[in-house]
Amino acid sequence: MGTLLHEAAHAAAQARGVQDTSRQGRYHNQKFKEIAESFGLAIEHDAKIGWSVTALPAGAAAHYAATISSLDAAITAHRRAELHGAEGGRKSNNNGAAAVCSCGRKIRASLAVLDAGPIVCGLCGDEFTAED
Numbered sequence: 001m002g003t004l005l006h007e008a009a010h011a012a013a014q015a016r017g018v019q020d021t022s023r024q025g026r027y028h029n030q031k032f033k034e035i036a037e038s039f040g041l042a043i044e045h046d047a048k049i050g051w052s053v054t055a056l057p058a059g060a061a062a063h064y065a066a067t068i069s070s071l072d073a074a075i076t077a078h079r080r081a082e083l084h085g086a087e088g089g090r091k092s093n094n095n096g097a098a099a100v101c102s103c104g105r106k107i108r109a110s111l112a113v114l115d116a117g118p119i120v121c122g123l124c125g126d127e128f129t130a131e132d
Helices: 002-016 030-038 058-063 067-072 111-116
Strands: 042-046 052-057 096-102 104-111
Touching: 002 030, 030 042, 030 052, 030 104, 058 067, 096 111, 104 111
Parallel strands: none
Antiparallel strands: 042 052, 096 104
């Protein structure tokens, strides 16, 4: 909710004709801070990005509780099926094969590289093996 209100503050600034950022939108100025705080956010200053560090205080969370509850009920993860080789789609990829070592680190490498000889993890000393 804090992120949504942060972005809503930018939208409100734009609608009001207020310049709330500089440096290609990376630095948030005092005007942004004032608008964001009017939405209930707590805003802190960062030397690199200005008044952008956003938190949703308990009072604001209580004020927006019904909206937060509605959003929580509505949000679900969706993923389209990947159709490899489908007409018009890409027929190959450059991602390589995933390989994992015993400490859980993962890398990607071509099958030819994995077949050429062991790749050893610098942390646990075990070989990376291709995942299925």
